[in-house]
Amino acid sequence: MHFAGVDIGSTMTKIVVIDTDGKLVSAIKGPTGPEHRRLANEVMKTALEQARLQLDDISYVVATGYGRLNVPFADRQITELTCHARGVSSLFPNVRTAIDIGGQDAKCLKINNGKLVDFVMNDKCAAGTGRFLEVVAATLGIKLEDMGAISLRSTRKVPISNFCTIFAQQEVVSHLSEGKKVEDIIAGLHDALASRVAALALRLKVEPDVVLTGGVAKNAGIVEAMKENLGCELLVPEDPLLTGAMGAALLAQELSSAAIAKGEPVPVEPRRLDKATFFK
């Protein structure tokens, strides 16, 4: 038996397929794009091809993320907060605090024995999210994936006083024109982002083990800045993008077992890889 977790985020779509032992059979990541609402089925086809499976081989599908309502072949929708809690726990069994910095939001989760018990979320403002880094990388003319390595060369970070992404851009330009070093500016930007996220997280009690996830966790400079702003050690998964989809797949497995135990059909209804439609 196989189970799938489909995590449609604001920026990236992730699909994870696992087997009965909870082992990863395939994992797909791709940009969500403006057409995301229609294309969950296309990404799923790719995931199935990679796993050498048919849709009928998947007993249960859980969809999560902002786009979770647009996965017609999902058996259940569960919020990404609950799914991340589950996914992070499978990788780090002693996790009690998970901080996820995504493309357009940031969240802090309190976890107890793999279950979500409390959370705070910022999805109203780009400051403290991946979008902030995208914008300032573009302003600096630097590739997003190079930001981390460059920032680690900094010897004297430039404090960025503006939290607002747009105003921070202006500040960056003025620092550049004053001849400040690019690595120092990036280090300052990382600190600005980290301080925003840390302020969010500190609304809950930050207890170890603390895990950092989300695309932004791939940035080594951010990881250092977060450790500094939180004042504690951080664990980072090998692939920080997949914890939501992983959690969704594990929850799919649990729900499937629960359904079978109750004598309910699994999958719930016959499925087809249809595009999402908006009109009934």
Place this chain on the structure above:
Amino acid sequence: MPDRSKGLSRAREIYLNRSQRARQLKAQGKKVLGYPCVYVPLEIITALDLVPYRTCGDIKEPVTEADRALPTAFCPVMRSCLDCALKAKDDFLDGVVTTHSCDPQEKTSHVWESYIEYPYFHFIDVPGTVRPESIEYYKGQLDDFRKTLESFVGKELSTDRLKAATGLYNQQRALVRELYELTKSAPPLISGTEIVEVVKALMSLPVSEGNELLAEVISEVKERTDGPERKPARLFVWTASLDDVDIMQMLEARANVVIDDSCGGLRAYRTDVKLADDPLDGLAHYYLEEITCARTFREATIGETSKDYAKDLQSRFGYLRRFIKEWNVNGVILLLVRYCDPFAFEMPALKDYFDSLGIPSTYIEYDYTRGALAPLRTRVEAFIETIA
């Protein structure tokens, strides 16, 4: 005899076209007064034979006119209310009565009065505390209101008529409480969304017509077989004014909202006006003490707050315990409107109170626009996933 099976659909019709009855009454020669807040004593208005009509904002209406008159980082509800007024949405009003329930309302009053001409406009000051001297002062304010209203209509307010009006409003309060008894069951017999429609309809009708509507709704709801679906979470919502079904529908996607402390819900109906020899005494006491809005500074005795926090929480919020227990609530939504200081400052202590009762609560903030609601769904659903 009205068709008693039509109560809920009649309430919905009124909700969707709120001003219809007020316009009819105006055409018949009645005077209609708008009021933006439940602190306005409707008994006085009704006793002088005017029709009170709740002026609301509109979360579906983009604010385009109010920004020339009000700051933008300001209570979005009052902004929307003024915006609607500037767009002459309620052009049938003969006047408006505002209060000092909170600073945004107080400050908007001057703007409202300066930018739009009404035959009548009155501002009632409301003291910040509930001490005996505050109630005495507030009674004076109500008396001033009575005087300007008498002058406007050209007749005196009789004690008998005021007592009779108070009786009718108390009847309405009792009927609303009776309606809320029907949400105690699992599932509740009436949804939070339907209650928003009913209460908004009540605030758009003269009191006796509202009482009739309530009687119809109650008898329909008692017999119904098509009530809300049972959902895993039973929520209590604490908020300023929840006046649009879109907001409630967002909360009820995965839950039953069974009880509230909201000006679009139970707040104005929770207890009755105690009839006194001087009816203004009863009204002053009721409106100042019994309306549980966060704008009021409550202390059991002066200096109490710093002495015993738990006791202070109990004296300020103890009235909520019964709601949680009797309605079998398993989660609380603290629904704040952005820039609303009174509710925002009250929220941490209220959260502590719910923690002391062992009830999980979560804080949801919106800015009184429809666009704000979609991302909030995730937070509400995630909260429900932690409690259910």
